[in-house]
Every structure is written in C-alpha cells, then in structure tokens.
Amino acid sequence: MTDPASHVSVGALRAIFDNTQTTVLEPIVQCVQIKPLPPQPNHPERYRAVFSDISNYVQTMLATQANHFVTDGSLRKGCFVRLKSFQANSVKGKKILIILDLDVLGDLGECEKIGEPKPLENKIEEDEKHQFAANSGNGFYAPNLPHAQAQSMNREHAARSSKSSAHATIYPIEAISPYSNKWTIKARCTNKSQIKTWHNRNGEGKLFSVNLLDDSGEIRATGFNDQCDLLYDLFQEGCVYYISSPCRVQIAKKQFTNLNNDYELTFEKDTLVEKAEEQSDVPQVRFNFTVIGDLQSVEKDTTIDVIGILKEVGEMSQTVSKTTSKSYDKRELTLVDATGFSVRLTVWGTTATAFNVLPESVIAFKGVKVSDFGGRSLSLLSSGSMTIDPDIEEAHRLKGWFDAQGRTEDFQSHVSSSNATGPSFKTDHLKTIAQVREEQLGMSEEPVFFSLKATVIYIKQDNVCYPACLSDRCNKKVTEIDPGQWRCERCDKTYPRPQYRYIMLLNVSDHTGQLWLSCFDDVGRSIMGTTADQLMDICQNDEKKASELFYQANCRTWNFRCKAKIDHFGDQQRVRYQVSSAQPISYPDEASSLADQINSYSIV
Incomplete structure (x- = not known):
C-alpha cells in the first residue's frame, strides 16, 4: 500500500500565507482535528478543522456548503484531503483558512497524525519581522523617500493597481469580517434602497444601501453623503459588481436589514466599485421561504x-x-x-x-x-x-x-x-407516530402540519436552554465576556445577566412508537412548569430539586401541534419535527371523542 505521507504537500500551508513562495494550487493535507462550533440560534451548523502538511498545521473554518463532508462522516480525524478552494484570512492575528471546497481522498485511508507539525502562526510571524514591505502585493518599498511621501505614493499605487489585480482572487462574502484586510468580492446587487435623508442636532445627510449576494452568502452595504452621490447611479438591481476594500466592516444593525449576516459594509472614499463584464456566474436572489x-x-x-x-x-x-x-x-x-x-x-x-x-x-x-x-x-x-x-x-x-x-x-x-383560545384542541390530521413515519410526513418540499397525542418519556437535559439577550424582541444568544458581563453582538449591548430561553429536545411515545420533537420557549415553559431562567437558577443551586422537575415532567401526556419539515445538510436530508403548541389532555373532551367514535360505528 502507498505511504500516505508521500502524497502530502509538505510546506504548502506556509506558502499560502507567504507571497515569496510558490503556492500549491490544490494541496493535499491531513485532517488532525475536527469539531463543531458552539451553536447559534437561526444560524446553520459550523465546523472548525485543523489540517497538517507534516511541517505545519493551521486552523480552518468550513464554509456551510462544505458541511456535508462532516455530516456524512467522510471527513474524519486522520483522513487525507485535497483542498480545492480556500481563502486565506487573519483573525485576531491568527492565520486561518476558509475552506470552500475539498475532496476526501478515501484511497489514502486514515492514520494517526504524521510527524510533529508546528503551529503556522509562529513561523509566519517570525518571518514577517524581517520583512519591511507589506505582504499584500499592492505596496512598494521606497526607503529614500520621506515617510509621508512614501505613504502617499503607496496609496496612489494601490488605487491604480487594485483595478487590474482585484479580480485575480475573489473573496467569499461569508468570509468577510472586521479582521479581513484587503479583499475583493464579486456580488450581485439584489436590492437598492431609495436615497434617504436625515436632519438632527448634529447636522444633516443622506444615505442609500444595497444588498449584495454571491455563492457563499449575502451582506448589506451602505453609502453616506459623498459615497451616496458617487455610487447610487452606478448600482442597478440585478447587476453584478466587483467591490474592493478599503470598506468598513462592522456588526450588522439587524433593525435595518433582513440578511443572515452578522456583519455589514460601509463604503469609504477609496472603495472601488466596478460593474463586471460577466453577469451570469453569480446567483440570482436567494430566498429562504416560510410557508x-x-x-x-x-x-x-x-x-x-x-x-x-x-x-x-x-x-x-x-x-x-x-x-x-x-x-x-x-x-x-x-x-x-x-x-x-x-x-x-x-x-x-x-x-x-x-x-x-x-x-x-x-x-x-x-x-x-x-x-x-x-x-x-x-x-x-x-x-x-x-x-x-x-x-x-x-x-x-x-x-x-x-x-x-x-x-x-x-x-x-x-x-x-x-x-381560538378555548380549551378544546384542534384534532384535525391527528396522527399516530407510526402514521407519521409510514406516511413520510415532511419528506416533501412543503412542511406538513399534524396533531399528535403522546407521552413524554425523556427530556434531553444537555443544552435545554440558552442565554438570550434582554432586549425586547431580540432573543439572540449572548456570550459571557467577563463575569457578570453578557454581550449581544446583534444589539451591540452588554448586560449584567442573560434571559434564558428553552430549546428543548423531547422524546415522546404512543402505542405505536417513539419520536423526537423540538420545542422552543413557550412550549418548554408548559412542559417544565417553570421558566428557563428559574430552571437555570435551580440547576445551579439545587441539583436535587432540578432532577425532581425533570422527573415530574416525564410520563405526562400532551396534545402536540407539530410541523414536519425536511432539513438539508449537504447531500443528506432529515426530517425535523417541531412543536408549535402543546396542551395537556382534557379527559372530558377525550371521553366525548371516544364516545363519538364508538357511536359512529355501524352495529350489524
């Protein structure tokens, strides 16, 4: 059998970040670690992988379109892959790769980590100490000129060269962050707002915004005052553009945008916008429909x-x-x-x-x-x-x-x-668990709604709730940055505590089988009989009482109103059953319903 180490592109990872070396177009590397990132509500799963070329290893982030390599089990620790499409990036001083596409080389098999690769950052940073010129390729070295004049000439050189070189490497929208430096995106303008004006105590001004789309995602960009005058007529809905930094990247103001992106752009005076000659290689408007x-x-x-x-x-x-x-x-x-x-x-x-x-x-x-x-x-x-x-x-x-x-x-x-707030529960399309599976509810493109009478037999206690923002109508997950300091990126605010909200996973049963159901905050409060905030407080201070709460919530029968919808994970599909409401059994209503069924049978 061929030695897998002989196929690895030794030194290829360092070359990606070093412009003085020849880059391997599709390097072969070994996956030495892979793990999911912490989940975020309303965001797809993301995975971080560490790849080694025997000499060095580097942290990478898989783009969402590459998730299926993980979910289908082909990308595993120890396997070998060919990196087909990737983007070099720097986040908080660390070198990372955004992996857009790869091939898992199954014929090379799997094995323990080969060699003792060193972290890439240390070697690169050491080399950069000996470099005077910027490694972006858009600057030049002018040691005999005054500092200010050299800076000015560098800016002019960058402005002249950006148009000719910007199109060489296209940056995916999904990879843009405040830590990205020089980049160019190729994106379609899917929406352009009217010009809006404002007047307040600080002055007056005007602005417009556009929504930009490429294969990896969407982002909102805004132009103020001079940039509004300069760029408004250039942008046309449906057309494709090259947009090159400098361009300010900041946390998205969610009250002004409907796009699924944590960041947004602000055009600056040196931002370069150019209409692309090729207009067909960028997707049209992307929808995520709710029925x-x-x-x-x-x-x-x-x-x-x-x-x-x-x-x-x-x-x-x-x-x-x-x-x-x-x-x-x-x-x-x-x-x-x-x-x-x-x-x-x-x-x-x-x-x-x-x-x-x-x-x-x-x-x-x-x-x-x-x-x-x-x-x-x-x-x-x-x-x-x-x-x-x-x-x-x-x-x-x-x-x-x-x-x-x-x-x-x-x-x-x-x-x-x-x-319809009365005590009766809507029982049209009442199904048994066996019928849900046999009829393959949710396997079509459209979601299916049904009622289910079932008993809770297990509540998954891991990640039963998440810390949410205290702002009215936000509900986004917050992160603890320091003790007593919880940060919401969406609202750009810090709070002394979060508000916990349920994201429960239940296993329920009837006389025909078992089913996993997903529940959110309203249903979680009904099931547990308390708020998520109170439950977290009990879990931290009285484990015995918390166990009793979960014990009491088990073996209770509910009328669930459910939605079955297919979820796509790369090449894999699975049906997700989500509870929209849950009501306890009304025994008088159940008795009346059974009596009606009995009376409806013909007696021979």
Missing part, C-alpha cells in the same frame, strides 16, 4: 421570506406614524398557499402606490416582518424586495397547485386560528 401555514409558530418581529398566490388586492390608504406624525401610503394584500392558510401582507410607500399586479399571480417577498396584530400578519420592510412570477421551482409548484385545485379551496386565516 404561510407555519406563521403561527414564528416569533413576533422575526424577518422572513414568503411566497404565495395573490388572492386579493386592497385599496390604497394612509396611516399616520405615532412617533413622527408623518403619513405613509400603504396597501394590504392577501396571499394564500398550499397549506390552506391565508395571510394579510402590507406594502408601503412607492411599492403601494405603484402596485399593479394582477390577482392569481405568484409573488415572492424577501424581507417581511412578522406581526401578531390580530393574529399573524406581515409587513414588507424598506430593505425588502418583491418579485412577480419568479422563475424558481417554488413558484412553478405553487402555480401548478393553484391551477389544479387551489382556485376553488377555502382558506383559513391566522386571525381566526390565533383567537
């Missing part, structure tokens, strides 16, 4: 994407803001989909006044806010967008359903379902 029937289980003020058939178009009207006393144009639309539910969606401003879409059209909305006013309703954010009859699979499937049967169906609004 209308699932809105009842979506938390208030969450930003989502939704697609539906336009059932009704309301008249133009105006509303006056209570805070600014300004009047705003609005129009209410009614959307329906194959779940049998309808929802009211409000559009504002010029979108409302210029709205001329025909009923029965398919509309995809990106960036709508969920409200609980009168049940569940939606509102299109100023940063959101609307696409009529998009050429995507979800739209074609929805149109086919509506033409075949949806046109004649009756739809249930979330207003009526949210007001």
